[in-house]
Amino acid sequence: MTDDIYQNYTTESKEESDDRQSLYEDYRENVATSQTTGINQEPQSTGLPQGRKRRSYHYCTGYFNQSYQPQKLQVNRTPDKNSPKIIIALSHQKTKTNLIPIGSRRYRLAAVGLGLLCVLLLTATTVLWIQFNHLTAERDQLQTSYTNLTAERDQLQTSNTNLTAERDQLQTSNTNLTAERDQLQKERDQLTKVLLELRWKYFRSSLYYITTEKKSWTESRQDCQKRKADLVIINSGEEQEFISKEFGNAEAWIGLNDSKTEGVWKWVDGSALTTGFWWTGEPNDYEGNEDCGVTGYKGATSGPSTWADFPCHHPVFGICERISK
CATH class of the missing domain: 3.10.100.10 (Mannose-Binding Protein A, subunit A)
Known part of the structure; x- marks a missing residue:
């Protein structure tokens, strides 16, 4: 069973793999010693630095079962002397904290991000729709104002045309009256001259x-x-x-x-x-x-x-x- 567990976790760096291999060999050696002496022993040092061994041990035990904490190994002999067997029991105690796999965490983060993106998209769509309605109302109001102003402009142009025609007529009348006035002035001067005579x-x-x-x-x-x-x-x-x-x-x-x-x-x-x-x-x-x-x-x-x-x-x-x- 231990070999199966070891074979399932081979996707790590070379340094971690060497540490795990060293710890596994200590574990096998401890099992062999327990078979000859009948005494439970802790894994022996592999010659690695103390900090490295400690880190590798905890790293290994953590990989053996991410949901459980491993306890001491219990090695017992069977009462049958003719065929001595070693029963290795690895007791486990369930921890209170369950670790979440890395892949599942990524999926959850992606789902949360996608949900936030949908909320933002819906909010932006709502805001744009409201702005579109406001702009449509303003456009209709401006179109109405433009139509009214166009009508007023046409009316003013008509009035201006009429006034221009009246002005031209008055100018013509004024020209005629001026000519008549000048003629009368001339006649009056002539008459005054005659009268003076x-x-x-x-x-x-x-x-x-x-x-x-x-x-x-x-x-x-x-x-x-x-x-x-x-x-x-x-x-x-x-x-x-x-x-x-x-x-x-x-x-x-x-x-x-x-x-x-x-x-x-x-x-x-x-x-x-x-x-x-x-x-x-x-x-x-x-x-x-x-x-x-x-x-x-x-x-x-x-x-x-x-x-x-x-x-x-x-x-x-x-x-x-x-x-x-």
Whole structure:
């Protein structure tokens, strides 16, 4: 049996094999001695160093049975003297700790590693799936936003096209109006030149003319009417300033009188006087015979207020006004 055990463990290094062979020879020698003397003996030294022998012995006993601890060898003789036999009993005591074979440990480690790898793979797959769902939702949201922005862009392009067309139309209209304005400006300049030659003055859509002969209020009005005009009607301070500036050096009739009712001054169109520019102390109806109004009174020393009442037959110039239509 010992030979069988020895033959089963031959896969070790040369040094371990030599140690095991030495220990085995000591064991056989001990058995032979026990047969002749009948005394149990421990294996003898093989001449190896003490540390080597001790290590080899335990190494060998450990290999004889990895699950058990070997005890002392018991050698007994049989009572039969004619055929002495040696019964070698090798008692074993089961240890509390069972050693795991190296191959089985490797398989377990490989199984544990494979299990961990599967867990990691499952976790990574779950994380990637969640990320994929999030990315899909974001992609759909971005696609919707892109569609909305595309629609808005198309709408803005349409609006821009319409506005561009309107702008071009307005530019064309502006060009035409500018040309018309320039034409009218040219015609106005030409007309102003003609009017100046005819002694007409232009102010706020009206033409003004002062007669060249001194006549009564009635005769001066008739001269204006011959020119398709009438004696001037002054409605604002700006108009009075214009007349004072252009015709202020001469006393001249204006279209104002109180011939029908004393003190009730009216214009030639029948409208009542609302704003007057009388000089100080005027109108005074001197000697009860002053019923017609003049501007440019020589007694007025300053300012636009130069009106006074004169006798209607008194000869002075007349200021005519033609309203442009």
